[in-house]
Amino acid sequence: MRVLVAEDHRVLARAIANGLRRAAMAVDLAVSGDEVAQMCLVTGYDVLVLDRDLPVMSGDEVCRRLRGRDDSPRILMLTAAGEIADKVYGLEELGADDYLAKPFDFAELVARIRTLYRRSPKPPPLVLRHEGIQLDFARREVSVNGRPTDLTPKEFAVLRMLLEACGEPVAHRDLVRAVWDEHLDPRTTAVRATVSRLRAKLGGPDTITADVGCGYRLTP
Structure with a gap:
């Protein structure tokens, strides 16, 4: 947001x-x-x-x-x-x-x-799911295969964007724009580091794919 x-x-x-x-x-x-x-x-x-x-x-x-x-x-x-x-x-x-x-x-x-x-014209669903991952936007809760998983605010926001993309890649610049703000150095490793931590919490390196030149997406 x-x-x-x-x-x-x-x-x-x-x-x-x-x-x-x-x-x-x-x-x-x-x-x-x-x-x-x-x-x-x-x-x-x-x-x-x-x-x-x-x-x-x-x-x-x-x-x-x-x-x-x-x-x-x-x-x-x-x-x-x-x-x-x-x-x-x-x-x-x-x-x-x-x-x-x-x-x-x-x-x-x-x-x-x-x-x-x-209340936006296309409101996001309150619960997003993908391959055992569930994100409850209203409750601010995430579970993996039924197990509650604690995420930082940035990890939560990145996961929400990946889930809303429904398997399509989300560009690095779009993550920076939506999850961080205009003052973040575009050359920063903050996005990559957040995705790396998120992978570990979701079950391992294969949970999020990095498509060179396109961005990140949840692995089917």
């Missing part, structure tokens, strides 16, 4: 981003409304966490502009304006998909983002 956090309070923005990354999300940051608009033009985000009080271009204006696009991400308004009238305005007039007032509980933020992701 790719998330853009638009928040001009840099300390809060970094705290939100770090927490979402620990929840297996790829997170980019923006600190102004014009930056959000530009980033959404070049990157297909699943969810936008949007503060209403952004400089240069307000979050309200960003929301209005994005709502007119077919490829708009789901928008979660995040703001200190928590009165009922503010929420109604954000949802009905601006077209936000959800509204969360500050201060908020971080677990609720994560749950709301995941819910918005599941």
